[in-house]
Amino acid sequence: MFLRNSWYVAAWDREVTRDLLSRVFLNEPVALYRKEDGTPVALEDRCCHRQLPLSMGKLEGDALRCGYHGLLFNSQGNCIEIPGQESVPPQARVRSFPLLERFNWVWIWMGDPAKADPALIPDWWWAGHPDWAFTRPDMIHVGCHYQLISDNVLDVTHLAYVHAGSIGSSSITEFAATVERDERLVRLTRWIKDRPPPPLYQKAGGFPGNVDRWQIVEHVPPCFSVNFAGCEDLKNRIELMALSAPTPETESSTHYFFGFVRNFGLRDADMENIFAIDMVKVFNEDFPVLEAQQRMLELKPAAPRIDIKVDAAPMAARRMLQAMIEKEGASPP
């Protein structure tokens, strides 16, 4: 079950070009391309005639011609030409999906187009703002349900185990985390007060002594998370955020989009490499864990499981999403 009436990240803007891109979102095949004026287009990637993926066809201006029998579809998904016959029946159409470009991502709306409100895209204003650097790693395909990724992001205790060799720190669990929840947000907050800054923060901020440090995760269903991190003393403050947008491909696979923003070392190539290379490696440490977890869930779907204290935030997020999916399912289509 997926929440259909939501924006999802479909691609980095650089991935959508005049070459046809084929991707599956929420089990639906989608063909992505840009019109001649650069506007991105998303059509159902399955011809309404004999089901060939339209992404195997060819662009003709802003329209897309099927590679099998030559049906031509405009960028709204309406068939405008059928070779061998004069008229085109009105049911000759494929779905067209609303798209928006924001924060260097192309966002897609998989549900009722009438409900595609741009205001529902999370406000990640730092991405692209001149006072912030924005690191934009390639999308990673992960063989797990997208909620396992959100669980992972909403849980900072795993840093000490999964990331023990990189960013993990056993001091983390000394400090209690609080979980807040409102109608459309789960927030996990942990302050680590009056401690030496970790090496990256020290390198970035040059702090003379101890700092107060925070780890805050804000999660908005169905799948948007921001990990706020940083530290401060009385004179200085460094901030960074990890933006996380795992888009469901199927029930057991995910297109994982993520990026980093920071307010320090904006034009520092060494600092940029720390995010573009070292932090991507940290993210890659999670994927074998997530994929093993997925395999076990498939092997024994009914196995009992226990919940622990650190599950408070992920479970609140799951309940929130579940309620939204149920509400959507109950509403008239």
Place this chain on the structure above:
Amino acid sequence: MFLRNSWYVAAWDREVTRDLLSRVFLNEPVALYRKEDGTPVALEDRCCHRQLPLSMGKLEGDALRCGYHGLLFNSQGNCIEIPGQESVPPQARVRSFPLLERFNWVWIWMGDPAKADPALIPDWWWAGHPDWAFTRPDMIHVGCHYQLISDNVLDVTHLAYVHAGSIGSSSITEFAATVERDERLVRLTRWIKDRPPPPLYQKAGGFPGNVDRWQIVEHVPPCFSVNFAGCEDLKNRIELMALSAPTPETESSTHYFFGFVRNFGLRDADMENIFAIDMVKVFNEDFPVLEAQQRMLELKPAAPRIDIKVDAAPMAARRMLQAMIEKEGASPP
């Protein structure tokens, strides 16, 4: 669902030898070999004792000995020896399938042997006739339902799209096609009148001016098609046919046998290469399309689809086959 009471092409005659050949037809595993006098044999490829494929055994004269416990089967499928015991019970037998050799192919009858009438093999008399050249490319395994291949063969509009870079021609759809149907045949006919001959025809016939050209497809269920093509002026006439026999392996895979006959350039090596190499390349352009179509049909079996004018012939063929399968299913076994 398959039509069982029909001949199907099992192999090229050159493929059936004294080495055991294992193939699946209509979901049934079959072992093929030749007797010492050259007669081809087809037995169920599964020992009636402990299910080992008999193709893993060894020939002893005309008989086939299972590679596990040594049961020996004669070429009628009757077990004639069981190591370790004196007598052989009558139920110790495997199915034997009627075979016929014709047009360099070995044909197999998968249904009731009593109904295996040789007259039901299509009369492709050009194949092997001294006035005609016969090009016999290797069988190709295609990952799609065999009817998708028949649909493809019965549709000449796709030439302009799938084969745009090879034999396709946009002029094709300018001329209307007619569809005829009788009890056991669908015929699609298109005449392209008074036009310059395409390069191959020009090379073959040396026509001084325009020609009348035809494209005629005759399809006989369950899966036999002949594409007649050629052209003529008042003095000269060249003819070629593509013979098409896609044999179902499973519901989603096909052993595709095809060949070409022509009445020109019979001993011309360049002309032979055009068919043995270039035309096989053209056929290979279809398979990625057919396999993508199959994947989409499996992903969304219930997706709505529209029919267009050029579907008249394929749909007539499908209805004809469907009626034959239903009639067969309703008859006493």
Place this chain on the structure above:
Amino acid sequence: MFLRNSWYVAAWDREVTRDLLSRVFLNEPVALYRKEDGTPVALEDRCCHRQLPLSMGKLEGDALRCGYHGLLFNSQGNCIEIPGQESVPPQARVRSFPLLERFNWVWIWMGDPAKADPALIPDWWWAGHPDWAFTRPDMIHVGCHYQLISDNVLDVTHLAYVHAGSIGSSSITEFAATVERDERLVRLTRWIKDRPPPPLYQKAGGFPGNVDRWQIVEHVPPCFSVNFAGCEDLKNRIELMALSAPTPETESSTHYFFGFVRNFGLRDADMENIFAIDMVKVFNEDFPVLEAQQRMLELKPAAPRIDIKVDAAPMAARRMLQAMIEKEGASPP
């Protein structure tokens, strides 16, 4: 369906170390390791919290810490620490499986631990006894149901066909085999009287003339077989046994453990190679047959099959096991 209340071979003793070993038995994932004092441990390989295989975690002394959120399990499977919280709920535990080391194998009990009686391990006393050499080849993973392996071991007629190029001999079926059965044993006996010894026996025993030779297979459900072989004249006697313990991984795959014991050439390197290399090659001749048989059984699960005389022993073994499984299923859990 598996018999759960039984010992099975889980690993060679050399395979269970301070590195975590992950294996599936009877569809259950199991993590194997040794405590610091060398005692082997087997825990359910799936954390009770979020299902990560525990084998992806790390040993801390005798305990095992999950690689995701750091839950720590003692060697009885009880969680003894949950990072981020003070107390551990009693249901935070994973299954622990009884283990025993015997004959260089680690044996596991997959059923009710209260019934894990060491006396139920077959008495293969030759393995490790100073008067006998014990060859211990690596476990082989076979893609078939484990009973197909027992069928194979309980049937010596296949030697003439599957092993025709190695140890097979057509003289075998000249001599009748007898099958005996008691409550918990099937025994197949064949004596080959007053014949020349085969090359290996001749090499081992230096017999001047004919010998009496035996092939005896004793099978104990669910999956333990000993193939006794050897020969004697009035003065001399050589004996060897193949010990066979195929452990079910899933319904269609098996961890196959086997070994050889002999009472001759104990310190003879050439003789050892005959078992460690040549005899392992003979065993490898069976696996393609067993895996093809499995594929056919899956392709046509309902295909009729006939039984022959040599099936008496395997069928007796199957009936015995079936009765044990049914009895176990009927008993209160």
